[in-house]
Amino acid sequence: MSSVSVVIPCYKYGHFLADCVSSVLDEQGDLDVRVLIIDDASPDDSAEAARKLAASDPRIEVRVHERNQGHIATYNEGLLEWADGDYLVLLSADDRLVPGALVRAAALLDAHPEVGFCYGRPLRFQHGGPLPRARTEGRGSAVYPGHWWLERRFREGTGCITSPEVVVRADLQREIGGYDPKLPHAGDIEMWMRLASHADVGHVRGADQAYYRVHGNNMSTTDFGGQLDDLRQRRVAFESVLDKCGDRLPQAERLADLVHTRLARFALRRAYRAYDRGRTDVVPVDELVEFAAECLPGFEALPEFRALRLRRRVGAKAMPYLQPLVLSAVAERGREWLWWQSWKRRGI
Structure with a gap:
């Protein structure tokens, strides 16, 4: 059975944690999943909420920073220092997975060792509103040559991934290293392209893979x-x-x-x-x-x-x-x- 390490960085998002963690541990079927919540010195009760969840489930670990280290350092701590599964997921505390998302992604990666990471369709939803209905029955998968996929990104000048819908092969993540601290707002797209330069890219077809919460605190550039x-x-x-x-x-x-x-x-x-x-x-x-x-x-x-x-x-x-x-x-x-x-x- 494949194993998945899920890193959940958290800063003042403790009120989202229970739903986020539940989507990882309770809605993914028969899969070996472990979770690390890293609270980056939140000034509220987020660390307490994380510890409460860990006390109720041995699959959950918690790290609490005494001083805020920023999201890039927090990401790399979880992905490169803690994670020991076959596959990795970086999931913001305010997002959640669609039921069965990890099972579908793991099946794709198991079947295609040449694939370095896979992704699917994310569903956006407004904070405070209901979750949109998700598709959970996949229609197979696609494997794109990494350099072909990479050229598409250069041709379009933008990414095609939100972030929570991605599952990465752990060995490749360790080979290419972590997120670049010089890119606080574009580290995601740079990471996906670096991965694609080394391996092929998988896409889960038909089913939705993650929920992305839209609210005023997202790291966006609307101004x-x-x-x-x-x-x-x-x-x-x-x-x-x-x-x-x-x-x-x-x-x-x-x-x-x-x-x-x-x-x-x-x-x-x-x-x-x-x-x-x-x-x-x-x-x-x-x-x-x-x-x-x-x-x-x-x-x-x-x-x-x-x-x-x-x-x-x-x-x-x-x-x-x-x-x-x-x-x-x-x-x-x-x-x-x-x-x-x-x-x-x-x-x-």
């Missing part, structure tokens, strides 16, 4: 300055993968070009949309353009920059009112260009 920080963190994450794993990636230079182009386009898109929405006073447009220039020499040739230049000519005050006319004119110009190209192809 406009935060969106720029998110782009910067993503850039560092992708460049970190190239630096650490470039010798394993024969097309590293092409991957770098792909992601730098994609991130430059993201930045310019956010910049020109600020004009459309009348938010140039709060969106750091100039910094977004500077970021695009840092990512991609010749960024001025991108269609997103041309869109931004047009909006600057219209002006920040007028653009929200004239947006329908501007977009209509751009669309008409695009249709004329396509018409002209069709005539050229006919030799006329």
Whole structure:
């Protein structure tokens, strides 16, 4: 029987712990599962809640930090120092697993030793609301070549994983090391890409694998300055993968070009949309353009920059009112260009 070590970092989330732990130990069928709760010096009663759970079940261990060490150090403590199972899960105390998720993931990893980690579909739910109905009957699995999956990430410039739905092969985790403290907000995507540079990637089909709780305390970047920080963190994450794993990636230079182009386009898109929405006073447009220039020499040739230049000519005050006319004119110009190209192809 495969064994799974589940690390649950906790900071002021003690009121979620009972539900989180129950989803790991009571809803996963016949599987050897152990849990470590690490309380990172919470100022409330989270440590007490964790100890109470441990006292009721020998499969639960608790560590309590005297001083706050931050989430990256806490992750690495659990994954690299404590976990001894065949497979590893990092599960935030405010999230939970779908029934049978670990059984499905373990079966995939058991059947495919070439797979370094697997994931499935997460279900988002609003804090305080009911859990959405989960699919628990899988439709098999898919195995993607690691380098193919990795290229998709570079091409898209973003991740496709939330986090609680991932199960990692422990031997590979120890081989590549832990989370990078230089990436407090993009450590997850960098980790998945490092894993994919060493092994194939599995995907659980049909069934949902985890619940991700949405609330005001999630580590997100919803403010406009935060969106720029998110782009910067993503850039560092992708460049970190190239630096650490470039010798394993024969097309590293092409991957770098792909992601730098994609991130430059993201930045310019956010910049020109600020004009459309009348938010140039709060969106750091100039910094977004500077970021695009840092990512991609010749960024001025991108269609997103041309869109931004047009909006600057219209002006920040007028653009929200004239947006329908501007977009209509751009669309008409695009249709004329396509018409002209069709005539050229006919030799006329």
